[in-house]
Amino acid sequence: MKMDxxxxxxxxxxxxERRAKSRRERERGWGPASxxxxxxxxxxxxxxxxxxxALLPSxxxxxxxxVELKIFGMDCAICAHGVRVAVQKVEGVESxxxxxxxxxxxxxxxxxxxxxxxRFRQIVKGNGFEPKDATVTAVGTVRDSGGKLSFDISGxxxxxxxxxxxxxAATLKLLKSALDAKAAAVFEVSGVVTLxxxxxxxxxxxxxxxx
Amino acid sequence: MLRSxxxxxxxxxxxTATTPRFAAASGHGPVFGGAPPTLxxxxxxxxxxxxxxxxxxxxxxxxxxxxxLSLGIxxxxxxxxxxxxxxxxxxxxxxxxxxxxxxxxxxxxTIMGWRFQRSAVGAGSRLESTLFxxxxxxxxxxxxxxxxxxxxxxASVASxxxxxxxxxxxxxxxxxxxxxxxxxxxxxxxxxxxxGYRPPFLRTDYPKPDLRxxxxxxxxxxxxxxxxxxxxxxxxGDSILVGPSALLLYKQYGLxxxxxxxxxxxxxxxxxxxxxxxxxxxxxFWRK
Numbered sequence: 001m002k003m004d005x006x007x008x009x010x011x012x013x014x015x016x017e018r019r020a021k022s023r024r025e026r027e028r029g030w031g032p033a034s035x036x037x038x039x040x041x042x043x044x045x046x047x048x049x050x051x052x053x054a055l056l057p058s059x060x061x062x063x064x065x066x067v068e069l070k071i072f073g074m075d076c077a078i079c080a081h082g083v084r085v086a087v088q089k090v091e092g093v094e095s096x097x098x099x100x101x102x103x104x105x106x107x108x109x110x111x112x113x114x115x116x117x118x119r120f121r122q123i124v125k126g127n128g129f130e131p132k133d134a135t136v137t138a139v140g141t142v143r144d145s146g147g148k149l150s151f152d153i154s155g156x157x158x159x160x161x162x163x164x165x166x167x168x169a170a171t172l173k174l175l176k177s178a179l180d181a182k183a184a185a186v187f188e189v190s191g192v193v194t195l196x197x198x199x200x201x202x203x204x205x206x207x208x209x210x211x
Numbered sequence: 212m213l214r215s216x217x218x219x220x221x222x223x224x225x226x227t228a229t230t231p232r233f234a235a236a237s238g239h240g241p242v243f244g245g246a247p248p249t250l251x252x253x254x255x256x257x258x259x260x261x262x263x264x265x266x267x268x269x270x271x272x273x274x275x276x277x278x279x280l281s282l283g284i285x286x287x288x289x290x291x292x293x294x295x296x297x298x299x300x301x302x303x304x305x306x307x308x309x310x311x312x313x314x315x316x317x318x319x320x321t322i323m324g325w326r327f328q329r330s331a332v333g334a335g336s337r338l339e340s341t342l343f344x345x346x347x348x349x350x351x352x353x354x355x356x357x358x359x360x361x362x363x364x365x366a367s368v369a370s371x372x373x374x375x376x377x378x379x380x381x382x383x384x385x386x387x388x389x390x391x392x393x394x395x396x397x398x399x400x401x402x403x404x405x406x407g408y409r410p411p412f413l414r415t416d417y418p419k420p421d422l423r424x425x426x427x428x429x430x431x432x433x434x435x436x437x438x439x440x441x442x443x444x445x446x447x448g449d450s451i452l453v454g455p456s457a458l459l460l461y462k463q464y465g466l467x468x469x470x471x472x473x474x475x476x477x478x479x480x481x482x483x484x485x486x487x488x489x490x491x492x493x494x495x496f497w498r499k
Contacts, residue, residue, distance in 0.1 A: 073331035075373045077421035077460040078239050078495055082251045084417075085463075085497045100375065101416045103334035127251035128286040130331040 062140045062186075063155040067107040067117060070132035071124050074100055079129065086123045090115055116156040117193060117201070136203075137190045139211065144179045151189055151203055158201065160193060166204030167191070178210050186211040242456040242469035242489040244403030244427045245369035245382030247341035249326045250283030250495075257281075257494045260313055263299070264487040271482045274298040277313050287326040294319055295350070317360070318347035328370070336374035343367045343384070358438060359394035363387060367401070375414060378407030378425070393440035397447045401431045407458075421460040428453045429471060435479075444479070451475040452487065465493035 074080055080098040087096045087105060092113025097106040105124075109115060121131040140153040142162070149162035149172070164172060178185040191205040240246030250256055258281070263274035279293035295317050314320045322345035329339045349360030367384025381404045388396035409423040428451065435447040456469025468490045476483055 070334075072334055073329075073337040075335050075337070075375055075378075076239055076423075077417050077419075077462070078465065080417035081462055082254055082495070082497060086251075086253075098417050100335060101414075126253070126286050128249065128326070128329065129337075 061112060061155055062138075062153045063111075063113055064109055064115065064117065064136055064138045064153065065111075065188075066109065066137040067105075067120060068135040069105045069107065069117075069120050069124065070134065071103055071105060071129050072132055073129040074098075074103060076100070079127070082127045083124060083129070086127065087120060090119060090123070114156055116158055121195070133195075134193045135191070136193050137188070139186065139188050141184045142175050142179065142187050142189075142208075143184045144176070149175055151187070151205075160201045160203040163194075163202045163204045166202075168206075171205050171208055174208055174210075175205070239458065239460060239465055239493070241380070241403075241405040241407070241425045241427050241458070242467050242491060243429050243452075243454075243471055243487075244380060244405040244425075245343075245367055245384070246380045246405065247326060247339045247369045247371060247382075248373070249287060249289040249324050249341060250281055251497075252283050252286045253498055254283040255281065255496045255498065257496075258293075258313075258491055259493075260489060260491040262313070262315065262487070262489040262491075264315075265485045266482045267485060268482060271484075272299055273315075275300075275315060275317075279313060287329065289324040289326075291322045291324070292320065312343075314347050316347060316349070317351055317354075318349050318363075320347045321345055332372075333374065336372065338370075338372050340368065340370035343369070358396075358436075359391045361389045361391045361395065363389065363396070365399075371405075376409055378405065378423070380405045380407075390437065393437060395437040397434035397436040399431060399433045401429070403427065403429045418462060423458055425456045425458070425469070426453070427456055427469060427471065445481060446479060448479045448481060449475070449477045450484065452484075454486070456489075463495045465491075465495070467491050467493075 071083065074083070077100070080100055083105060084096055084098045087093060087107060092110050092115045094108040094110045096108070098104075099106070105120070107120065117134055117136065120134075124131040138151075138153050140151050140160075143150050143152060149164070151160045151162055152158070153160070162172075162175070175185075175187070178187070188209045188211055189203070189205050190207045191203045193201055193203050195201055240248055256279075258277075258279040260277045260279070261274070262277065263272070265272050275298060276296040277293050278296075279291055281289055281291040283289050291312060293313055295314075297317050300317070312322060322343055324341050324343045326339055326341040329337065331337045344366045345364070347363045347365075349362065351360055354360050363386055365384055365386035367382060369380055369382035371380030371382075372378065373380075381402075383400070383402035386399040386401070388398065405425055405427045407423050407425040409421075413422050415421070430449075430451040432449045433447045435442050435444070437443065450473055452471035452473050454469060454471035456467060458465065458467040469488070471487045473484050473486070478484075
C-alpha cells in the first residue's frame with residue numbers, strides 16, 4: 001500500500017461517521033449521533049467545568065493548615081481523650097493527635113477550612129485546661145503598615161502582628177523584600193503564635209515561603 | 212425509761228448502724244478519698260460502683276451497687292445524681308459517707324461540684340480546689356434496723372495537686388441528717404488524704420492505657436444519733452482507715468479498685484470493721 005492510500009484510510013477510520021458501531025456502543029446509544037450532540041453541548045460542559053473549578057479551594061486560600069497547640073494542666077489519658085474528641089468534632093479538622101508527654105495537640109486541617117486558632121483555645125479551656133502558645137503553619141497575606149508587618153489570614157478573619165524581635169533577620173528581610181514593589185504578598189508561613197494579655201496575637205515567624 | 216425490751220433492742224441495733232460505713236469516689240480520682248477534678252464542659256460520665264464493708268461478724272457485711280450520672284455544665288461546674296441497689300445490708304445498714312462522690316446509704320443523692328480554684332503550674336500539672344454540696348433523699352420509709360430514714364445535706368472541699376508523676380489531694384466535709392419523729396442520725400465529719408504515683412514505666416503517652424496507684428487515708432467522726440428523741444449511747448465513733456487503690460484509664464473507659472483497712476477504731480461498743488472495698492467502672496462521653 002502506498003503512503004497516500006494509507007493516510008486516507010486512517011483519516012476515514014478516525015471520522016466518526018465512518019466508524020462502525022461496536023455492540024457496546026449500540027447498546028448505550030453511543031455513536032456518531034451522540035458525539036455530534038456532545039459537540040453542540042460544548043459551551044454548557046465548559047460552563048459547568050468552570051463552575052466546578054471555582055468551587056474548588058484555591059491552593060493559596062488564607063487558612064491554617066496545621067496547629068500544634070501547647071496545653072498545660074493535662075495529666076491523664078481521659079484529659080487528653082476529652083480534648084481530642086472535642087477538637088475532632090470541629091468542621092475542617094482532618095486529624096488530631098494528643099500527647100501528654102509533649103503537652104500538646106497536633107491538629108491538621110483540611111484545605112478550605114475556616115477554623116480560627118481561638119476555637120481550639122476555647123475547646124481546651126472548656127475542658128478545664130490552659131491553652132498556651134501554638135506553632136502554626138498557615139497561608140496568608142503579609143502586609144506592611146507603617147513599617148510594622150502583619151500576617152492576615154483572611155479565611156478565618158485573623159490578623160497576626162509579626163514579632164520583629166522573635167523573627168530572624170533573614171526571614172524579616174525575605175518578607176520585606178517581597179513587599180518592595182507592592183502592598184501585600186501571599187506567603188505560607190510557619191511560626192509560633194502568642195496571645196497577649198491585651199488579646200492581640202503575635203507571630204514569631206520561623207520560616208516563610210512566597211506563594 | 213424504756214417501754215419494752217424490743218424497743219431497747221431496736222435502739223441498740225440502730226445505734227450500731229450510725230457510724231458511716233463506706234463510700235466510693237468516681238471518675239478519675241481516688242476510690243475513697245475526695246479529689247477536685249470535675250468534668251469538662253458538655254462532658255458526661257456514667258459510673259457503676261460496687262462497694263462494701265466486711266465486719267467482724269458475718270451479719271455486719273454490707274454491699275451495694277450504685278449508679279451515678281454526672282454532667283459537666285461548665286469546665287468548673289458539675290452535677291451528679293446517683294441511685295443505689297443494696298446487695299447485702301445485713302442488720303447494720305450503712306448510713307454515712309467517707310467524703311467521696313457516693314453515699315453508702317439507700318438514698319437517692321445529688322451533688323454539685325464547683326471548682327473554684329484552678330491553675331496550671333506546668334505542662335502536665337495543676338493545682339485545683341473544688342467545693343461539693345449535696346443532698347440525699349431516702350428511698351425507703353425505714354432503715355433496715357427500724358430507724359426512720361431521713362434526708363440529709365452535706366458539703367465538702369477537696370484540694371490538691373495533679374501531675375504526670377505525683378498526685379496529692381486532701382479534703383474534708385460535713386453531713387447533717389434531718390430529724391423526724393425523734394429519729395436522727397448523728398452528724399458526720401469526714402476527712403481524707405490521698406497520695407498517687409505513676410511509675411516511669413507506666414508514664415506512657417495517650418492513647419495508651421494510663422495506670423496509676425494511690426495510697427488513701429480516710430478518717431471519720433460521727434456524733435451520737437437519736438432514736439425516739441433519746442441519745443443513743445451505743446452510737447457514733449471515730450475511725451481512720453488506710454489502704455491502696457489503683458486507677459486504669461483507657462480512651463473513654465475507667466476502672467478503679469481499692470481496699471481500706473482500719474488503723475484506728477473507736478466504735479462505742481459497735482462491731483469493728485475488718486476492711487472496706489470499692490470497685491468502680493466509668494464510661495465517659497461527650498456531646499456538643
